[in-house]
Amino acid sequence: MHNLPFIKMHGCGNDYVFVDGFETDLPRHPAKLAIKVANRNFGVGSDGLILLVPVADDTADVEMRMFNADGSEGDMCGNGVRCVALWMARQRRISELCRVRTKSRLVTATVSPLSADSNSGTVSVDMGAPVIESADGTTECLTDISLPGQSESPPQIEFTRVSMGNPHAVIFNQELSDRNVKLLGAAIERHSTFPNGTNVEWVNIVSPTELQVRVWERGSGETLACGSGACAVGVAAVLRGVCRRGEPIGISLPGGRLEICWKPEGHVLLTGPATVSFVGTWHGGVA
Numbered sequence: 001m002h003n004l005p006f007i008k009m010h011g012c013g014n015d016y017v018f019v020d021g022f023e024t025d026l027p028r029h030p031a032k033l034a035i036k037v038a039n040r041n042f043g044v045g046s047d048g049l050i051l052l053v054p055v056a057d058d059t060a061d062v063e064m065r066m067f068n069a070d071g072s073e074g075d076m077c078g079n080g081v082r083c084v085a086l087w088m089a090r091q092r093r094i095s096e097l098c099r100v101r102t103k104s105r106l107v108t109a110t111v112s113p114l115s116a117d118s119n120s121g122t123v124s125v126d127m128g129a130p131v132i133e134s135a136d137g138t139t140e141c142l143t144d145i146s147l148p149g150q151s152e153s154p155p156q157i158e159f160t161r162v163s164m165g166n167p168h169a170v171i172f173n174q175e176l177s178d179r180n181v182k183l184l185g186a187a188i189e190r191h192s193t194f195p196n197g198t199n200v201e202w203v204n205i206v207s208p209t210e211l212q213v214r215v216w217e218r219g220s221g222e223t224l225a226c227g228s229g230a231c232a233v234g235v236a237a238v239l240r241g242v243c244r245r246g247e248p249i250g251i252s253l254p255g256g257r258l259e260i261c262w263k264p265e266g267h268v269l270l271t272g273p274a275t276v277s278f279v280g281t282w283h284g285g286v287a
């Protein structure tokens with residue numbers, strides 16, 4: 001396949017190249033294609049690749065497959081879901097709700113305004129229930145992270161392990177510095193305590209309703225935002241008694257602001273902007 005139409009969309013700067021399987025043949029080698037298109041110098045430039053796969057029955061409106069910038073396949077992507085729902089609304093394929101099947105769970109999104117030709121909107125996703133994976137319900141500690149060329153004793157990194165259908169390690173009480181986010185983030189992503197790797201969130205508490213966050217994503221490195229990460233952060237903050245369950249929590253990230261709410265009945269609602277940047281045609285092969 002030499003000419004592959006794509007859409008470039010982002011949620012708070014967490015940007016993906018999307019291929020719409022309702023309108024074009026899907027690539028046969030998506031993992032290899034993801035590495036190529038994600039490259040910010042030689043490709044389109046993105047945090048990864050997302051495929052919109054038509055669903056044969058009525059169990060969902062669309063299936064989403066997401067690939068990180070290194071070609072690994074992710075199980076869930078909150079910002080990706082929000083962009084997919086925006087595109088489904090823009091293409092008049094949904095009436096009110098958009099049911100998106102991801103690798104790990106089926107989620108439901110609402111788009112506002114729900115209009116064709118709208119290249120941006122506010123999209124809320126019911127992300128389902130978090131899975132609190134830390135054994136004592138709140139924190140675990142890493143004490144053996146060594147960085148190349150570093151002689152100091154390893155830092156003590158406390159974290160809360162939360163799954164939103166994909167893995168997250170949420171860290172409080174550490175500086176949101178480049179050294180922490182990028183160097184320690186990369187080491188934590190591949191630490192043996194996370195057999196499948198993990199996404200890593202660094203949190204600064206601004207107030208009981210406002211958190212500042214930087215994210216190191218599994219398979220993509222630092223990104224400007226992460227929807228599932230924002231949900232994991234909100235859940236961890238409630239578990240630590242920093243924020244209250246049932247109340248909206250603002251998550252400010254380098255690329256913008258998301259809002260989450262961990263509902264009393266158990267599900268986490270994720271809300272924020274989604275934007276179509278441009279459409280194009282990929283001529284770079286491996287499709």
Ligand SMILES: N[C@@H](CCC[C@H](N)C(=O)O)C(=O)O
Nearest residue numbers: 074077078079166226227228
């Ligand atoms: N940016 C996404 C999460 C992407 C998936 C992640 N890198 C993984 O491998 O789990 C989001 O908005 O949730």
